[in-house]
Amino acid sequence: MSQQKSSKYTAFPPVGLTDRQWPSRVITQAPMWMSTDLRDGNQALFEPMNADKKMQMFKTLCQIGFKQIEIAFPSASETEFGFVRRVIEEKHIPDDVTIEVLTQAREHLIRRTFESLKGAKQAIVHVYNATCPTFRDFVFGMSKAEVVNMAVDAVKLIKTLAAQMPETKITLEYSPELFTATELDFAKEVCDAVTAAWGATPDNKVILNLPTTVEIATPNIYADQIEWMHRNLERRDSVIISLHPHNDRGTAVAAAELGLMAGADRVEGCLFGNGERTGNVDLVTLALNMHTQGVDPQLDFSDINAVARTFEHCTQLPIHPRHPYVGDLVFTAFSGSHQDAIKKGFAAQKADETWSVPYLPIDPADVGRSYDSVIRVNSQSGKGGIAYLMETEHGVVMPRRLQVEFSGVVQKHTDTHGGEVSANDIWQLFARTYLDAGDSIRYREHHLFEHGTQQGIRLTVDIGGTTHVLSGEGNGPINAAMHALASAGIQAQVRSYEERSMVPMGEDGNARACAFIEMAASGRGECYGAGIDGNIVTASIKALISGINRLGIGTLAVVA
Template sequence: MAQQKSSKYTAFPPVGLTDRQWPNRVITQAPMWMSTDLRDGNQALFEPMNADKKMQMFQTLCAIGFKQIEVAFPSASETEFGFVRRLIEEQHIPADVTIEVLTQAREHLIRRTFESLKGAKQAIVHVYNATCPSFRDFVFGMSKAEVVKMAVDAVKLIKTLAEQMPETKITLEYSPELFTATELDFAKEVCDAVTAAWGATPDNKVILNLPTTVEIATPNIYADQIEWMHRNLARRDSVIISLHPHNDRGTAVAAAELALMAGAERVEGCLFGNGERTGNVDLVTLALNMHTQGVDPQLDFSDINAVARTYEHCTQLPIHPRHPYVGDLVFTAFSGSHQDAIKKGFAAQKADETWSVPYLPIDPADVGRSYDSVIRVNSQSGKGGIAYLMETEHGVLMPRRLQVEFSGVVQKHTDTHGGEVNADDLWRLFAGEYLDAETPVRYREHHLFEHGSQQGIRLTVDIGGTPHILSGEGNGPINAAMHALQGAGIEAQVRSYEERSMVPMGEDGNARAVAFIEMAANGRGERYGVGIDSNIVTASIKALISGVNRLGVNALDAAA
């Protein structure tokens, strides 16, 4: 860092809480969870989700177990408004799920927000206004009294509009935006005024959301602030204290954990820490941290790969390979000493005993990850360069997860045969594993046809050596082919799909296409299938069948 004036930055002052209790507490139960993945602006994505992706994300969040989901900022755009209407009118909201909508404390925005909620059985209306000195003085030019009045007027309007919609159970959520930068006594004043205006009772609680809108201090300061509010708020038995930590300092997870110890009951955040700037608190990490401490998080991440692939598809954001619990490499050991310790730990681990395997803070099986990828070989292990040789010598640029998977195939070969593996040997191993297998299913040919808005396919294959003509329909050739195979009793799911051109050219001088399809089947983990052909659709169908063969899925009905 260049030399700067010492006065440019200063430490955030500590909270005068000399008898703090949170350091001696532990988290013993899961909080109320609220996902903000679908908020206005789709949490600052390069490419905002369209309606279909928003719906896919909403359904994924419901399947994980979220009971509160902030679905939109309805007054911000027609897209946001329309999505709320679609959820309600098409009855996509499960009975035990409450949608949440966000609005600023401005009359016309609040009224527009309520228009979006017509017909909903229940909803949380989340209203906010900034309360800290910099916003009062520089942004809005408002006094403390004016800030309080703005919040109270908004709450009174929400209460009036809620009474005009008796068919919808409305819960109020209020956020003093930039809470962590607001004087605690003033934050309490605003929050107490809000709960009084709403008429909060133990049977009609207000959610007070106390956000680290910008993370400006260490996590212990946030915990002190939360404990101070917890101990000093009026009508505490009529309030749910909610957290909304951001990750500007990289400590959002720690801040959330300490603040839960300090008395908070609810957490707002996103899958894998998505969000503006450095993101919101990562709810996956937070929940699985609880899991490793013996606390049931009440969220289902038993198939973390499926959640990750949906997230990447909907947000168009990659998950870092070192991301806690879900990154492609977080359960992988390349170091020989680590590999040795893990092998010995696995050998000693008993099924009915507390988990205690070196270098693995969680059993990968808990999140649906197989043990196949735990120990892998890279170039530093003396058997590397696999991905480099496949790309430079054979024109196949493999997806990262396929690189890890194929390295296991190479490792088995070298462990059995010894010696070095050259580029030609590598291609023979690759072809034998992914391209040449013809059992239980052998591809012969296919024909595509249009069936209304659907893509139809007639797929000719051998199953167990017997010819079959299978038919299917779907939203594209791969989906149609998968439905055709499922009709033959082949139960598998497509997890991800990639296609690329092969370089160098094929022997005839024309470029060929290579398709990679990651597939899964119950009880069989996940495997890649690979197909190569001059036609990309044919390559894709070959990859699909390659994946089926590598999974070893039985074609029960057809084979019978």
Template sequence: MLKQPSTKYRAFKPVNLPDRQWPSRSITQAPLWMSTDLRDGNQSLFEPMNSVQKLKLFKELCGIGFKEIEVGFPSASQTDFNFVRQLITEGHIPSDVSIEVLTQAREHLIRQTIESLHGARRAIVHVYNATSPQFRNLVFDMSKAEVLAMAVSAVRLVKALTAQQPETEWTLQYSPETFSMTELDFALEICNAVTDAWEATPDHKIILNLPATVEAATANIYADQIEWTHRHLAKRDSIILSVHPHNDRGTAVAATELALMAGADRVEGCLFGHGERTGNVDLVTLALNLYTQGIDPQLDFSNINRVARLVEECTQLPIHPRHPYVGDLVFTAFSGSHQDAIKKGFAAQKPDALWNVPYLPLDPADVGRSYDSVIRVNSQSGKGGIAYLMENAHGIVMPRRLQIEFAAVVQQQMDASGLELSSDDLWHIFNQHYLARQTLFTYQEHHLFEHGNAQGIRVLVNIHDQPQWLRGEGNGPIDAFIQALAQIGIEVTVHSYEERSMSSSASAGNAKACAFVELAHAGQSTTTYGVGIDENIITASLKAIISSLNRLGDAVVSHYRQAA
């Protein structure tokens, strides 16, 4: 039994705001967005990203449309310091993007932080110190006056140091860490003091960031705290009011939306809600929530699969299959009644009409998702039963997205025949669609070689029954083969790759390895799986790529003929 909560926990006191305005307001435009994936998100990973991964994710964030990106904590680690320098010296920062860096309100850390930003075109210096009674009394043993003095002193130092580098467009951001657990009058006093110290004006604003560092109350209380502060700030016209909600209570998205109604201008968070403990607020969900209400979020998630796979690659964190808008299963119905309603909705939906399909709050096509898994919906036991039989009878452990894709193929066969399919029937369909289809390519042999730091490969394939040697180099055999294909006009990108061992009793005879490759043709968001089986895992991987090429079909043939 849980302990009686009344003897252990204190209820959070509501804000005295009887004339609150936010409940009657609506969000009518996108906020200013700030991604902290490379800082707050990164510091929460089992293995923090290396510079290659961070640069890849930084470029993706810029491509999505973020204009403010927190790129690190340069005074906390040499790795972060070096990454900030790399972004600046190698010219990776678009002219309309401001990089942001975090520092505690301590002199030597602030000096090192400003040093890391030398030569930047536009930079945001984010200074913070904790302000709540819990931290004042338990962690730092500081009075309110000492906490306030620390914040003001830090801001004055930033102002003096940045004045020495006029070639950079500087913005100050101040966060009273643990704002949502700080007495409102004290948080206001500090915010007004640092605003004065920065000498903020309507033309040279300060960012005041009010974090729910640990989410400790219901979303409406956070909204009250934001509205109270918004209404009482001394120089509101000289302030960009920002929020940084965490998700400890599971309501970060709701808290953020209510905070925007309450007067916030700006939101900090991470793609897919990454971050410490239960994470930061999920910027993808927030943005697409706006989109489904007819508001342009000013962020481009039209190819959400690519974004999701890249973030998974860089962070090594999986995205839940039921994640809003993004999960592999969110547009797939297993219930028969859901299937019927969705099919009828699609039949009634007109191209120029408002979206009105049951169970689908968002048109999958708007985020680059295929209709296949929606239209070819499975019965409640369909996908799970297919995956179970393929694994237990044939040793094929399919990735989740391949399960969805293959289930649609099986469903089509079932619709045509009206008969129950056995495990052997499933294997026959799988072999026909993924292993035996050789409309364009067939694999013959390959040879690997080393070329400096690169991995080289020579592959003999039959193209329309004509033998041809392909040669390429890359960071591994798969990448080398992709580069070899590009030389004959076939440009594809690998969205995911997995390899699994197979039992010796599998239908593939003595095969020991099965490779799964998910490819997309250049310029296309739709992906297609290929499967390869062989005793040698590299050979299986090459066969999987060829399988996917054959399944991509006409697009590959067209590009190959044009190149030829």
């Protein structure tokens, strides 16, 4: 950047908090968590989630352990309104989960919001208005008094409407939007007026959400702002201070951690940092950071891959392979010196001792990741180019996670046999591992048929050397085949599915299809299956059976 361009900006002024206490504090317990994936995260997508994907995400968030979930901005559209009605009317909300809805501080929007909540057992109504000078002066043209009145009038209306819905326990949440850019004394004035208007008590607390709507300063300044509010707010015993960090400067996780040290009680954010612009605070990283410090985060990420695949499916956003804790390569060492240190660390690690393995701040098993993926081969270790050779020599373009899995197979082979492996050696190893993955179940043929809105299948397979014809129905050929195999006692889950055309052509001059299915079974971990055929459905079913054989559950089949 040139000096001329840099002079456009000035440093954010520090808070005059000379006796700050947060630097000497540590986080000793999990905060209240609130997921904004279905609202803040959803509105940030190229293509917002439809109702079914929102429902899938909602159920996943409940399974993880979130007790507060912001599900919609119901006054924004009929889609948002309808989703609130659906989760209430179809009784999808667990008894210990409180849904949250967002509204601007405008009468008609607040009334519409309350219409969406009819029949709910409990709900948080989150109202906000902008309070900082740029919005007061340039956007709304409002005085400080008018801003306060706007907030108070909205709260009084919410209180009135809540009284008219005695069957629903309403909790008030108020956000002075752009809190970090608002004068602290004025932020306190607005928040105190809100808690007074609501009549906040220790038994009827108000959530005061103090967001970094746009991250404009270093995280220590946010911590100072939070501690100042924590120490100066009226009715502090009747207030829950909530953090809502965004990530414009890339320090949202740090801001949240320091904000908790400064006295906050609650954190709002999204899985994997989704959200407007550069995103909301990443709740997975924040929670697992606590886990690595011996603090129970009260959220279950013991199967991080399943959460990641649901997130990617619902949002259509990829997770970076270097994303903390969940990226496909975060537990992978390519460097020879790293590999050596990790191997020695594993050898020294005792099961009942504090975790202390070089380069691994968390035990991969804690998030459901296997040790097999920790040490991989590439050009840095002299055994690389596996994926490149598979693609250029055999036309097989493997998914990234399959590349990681298969490189472990190649590494075991090279460790046993030594020397270099040729492209043909790698292909033979791939074929033995995936295309001829055991003979517990062997594919013979299949026939598809329509059954109403469902896809039916008659699947002929050999199980233990005996031919069986299995039938199943589902929402597609793979789902139908899974149900057919389930009728034989074979229970597994499909985690991901990809199909590719093979280049170069097959020997007959026709293109062939590759199918890759990532599967899991209880107590047996995860693995890939692969299938190749001129017909993509046939390739997919072969991949399914490959995965079942590799999981070792084909031997569990029970056929009458």
